[in-house]
Amino acid sequence: MIVDRLRLGDFDISGLREGYFYLDGGAMFGVVPKTLWEKKCPADTKNRIRLALNSILIKTPRALVLVETGIGTKIDQKFRGIYCVEKEPGLLPSLSRLGFRPEDIDFVINTHLHFDHCGGNTFRDENDKVVPTFPRARYVIQRGEWDWAKQPNEREKSSYLKENFLPLEDFGLVGLRDGDSQVTEGVEVVLSPGHTPRHQSVKVSSQGKTLFFLGDLVPTSAHIGLSYIMSYDLFPLETLESKKKFYEQAIKEDWVLAFVHDPLHYFGKVRKKNGKYEFASLISGGDSPGEPPPLSI
């Protein structure tokens, strides 16, 4: 399935999929033993698990907002091989299927600037110049993340590819934010640190309903458990605190959650059972054939 859709109050929310890539299963689940995580995410012979590159499109009465842009098209064969990148169905074809062109997007939000979240921010044009993919959009990024990405440490250097974000500055399209901040009516970026120091999630609210795009705070539904924290996270104990804080709000206010790397579910909920948090399915998602009817929640 390329697209999964739901209606949130006055807003239309669509899940879009650029494609898939593979990461080491052990790194994806941190201290959790393989005997536990492989039940949820089976690994291939190289111990890798398949992850989706999901974005969401938020259509409000005022604006069109795209959250995350995947890996993009600037990668070379070597990169493609390391991460085993599958580029189907593609972000722009998915967007076009919904009837939108890149120039229709008003805001692009990157939860952070690792390559699998902002690679599609830019592309190489016919003159081999790296230019913005969404020429009218304001790209909403935390200032702290921007500064961090411009001078990456040795451990993260291979994740921060400057051509994914620096060229936006030349076109005057960068909208840096300091902490929690409204993007447009009903759409807010909210700090959710741990994966990176200034990682942000996206809170979408309309008519008393809320959707929360977690980003790499909780990359898949298999990561709902509190100890299921990626080795990639720079500050795992901050991730833990962020998870607890947002789960409690999510349960109290009945939020829908959106997952950036889940191959089976764009959306879901969290519930607490016997003191443990667990995933609750919302609608059929993932790879099943056919287009579901938009769901009102």
Ligand SMILES: [Zn+2]
């Ligand atoms: Zn990621």
